[in-house]
Amino acid sequence: MKKISRILLAIGIIAIVIFAAQPLWRSNSFFNPVHHTSQVKKKSITKKKKKYVPTWGYPFKRLYEKKNKFKSGQKYGETDVLRRTSPKSYFHDGYDFGFSEVGHKAVLAVHAGTVHRVHYRAGMGLYVWIISKDGYVEIYQEGFLNNYDIYVKKGQHVKLGQKIGELTGSHIHLGITKTDKHYIDKHGDPCGNWWKNNGTWLNPMKIINDDLAKAGKHYQ
The missing domain is CATH 2.70.70.10 (Glucose Permease (Domain IIA))
Incomplete structure (x- = not known):
């Protein structure tokens, strides 16, 4: 009887572990954490060309x-x-x-x-x-x-x-x-x-x- 109880307890513990781990299995980060971080797309930084400011002008408006x-x-x-x-x-x-x-x-x-x-x-x-x-x-x-x-x-x-x-x-x-x-x-x-x-x-x-x-x- 004690042996059966131990088996049932062991089965219960395994079931709890499997149930708790299920969200991790569904997440790619569980197996590939690097892939998870790479999901954030880096915005391309484009340098704005400086606008040329004239140094010469006309003598009359x-x-x-x-x-x-x-x-x-x-x-x-x-x-x-x-x-x-x-x-x-x-x-x-x-x-x-x-x-x-x-x-x-x-x-x-x-x-x-x-x-x-x-x-x-x-x-x-x-x-x-x-x-x-x-x-x-x-x-x-x-x-x-x-x-x-x-x-x-x-x-x-x-x-x-x-x-x-x-x-x-x-x-x-x-x-x-x-x-x-x-x-x-x-x-x-x-x-x-x-x-x-x-x-x-x-x-x-x-x-x-x-x-x-x-x-x-x-x-x-």
């Missing part, structure tokens, strides 16, 4: 809003306007923004930099000479009729798009070059080699447009 056509004589490079007779030259060392295209409006800094000089020179008129950290030089000339038309002074840092003055004359001539001695004449003014297409002067609109295009901005 209207150029962002309206496409303007400029005459040959206003553009950089060889033009149809005789600029020097001896030696003969048709080369234009910058870009002219006339009031008929941009209005008598605020002149904006096309590139960040530090004002190197504000001065008057015959043939240039009042001008603002800015030198940038990356070696570029920007000269805004011929468009300011009075000293109070210029809002910046020597040593002042200007940001891209900052108002540096007001166009009160017929046009602003914008010249852009790199820091070297060739753009400075013997009097210390930034107008050396203005009539020579020798690489001293650069195309302002190309520099500005190329930079704005990188950012997908509207450009002339």
Whole structure:
């Protein structure tokens, strides 16, 4: 009788163990715990491409809003306007923004930099000479009729798009070059080699447009 009781007890214990273990048998993790952890899908991490921020811009707000056509004589490079007779030259060392295209409006800094000089020179008129950290030089000339038309002074840092003055004359001539001695004449003014297409002067609109295009901005 005791023997039968022990057998029944043993059978009961085995049944309890089997019943308790049943959920584990149904789970794959009981046999393959690694497979269980791999069920969590890893989200693919995609790096967001940094948006390009322009470092150049137009000298007038209207150029962002309206496409303007400029005459040959206003553009950089060889033009149809005789600029020097001896030696003969048709080369234009910058870009002219006339009031008929941009209005008598605020002149904006096309590139960040530090004002190197504000001065008057015959043939240039009042001008603002800015030198940038990356070696570029920007000269805004011929468009300011009075000293109070210029809002910046020597040593002042200007940001891209900052108002540096007001166009009160017929046009602003914008010249852009790199820091070297060739753009400075013997009097210390930034107008050396203005009539020579020798690489001293650069195309302002190309520099500005190329930079704005990188950012997908509207450009002339």
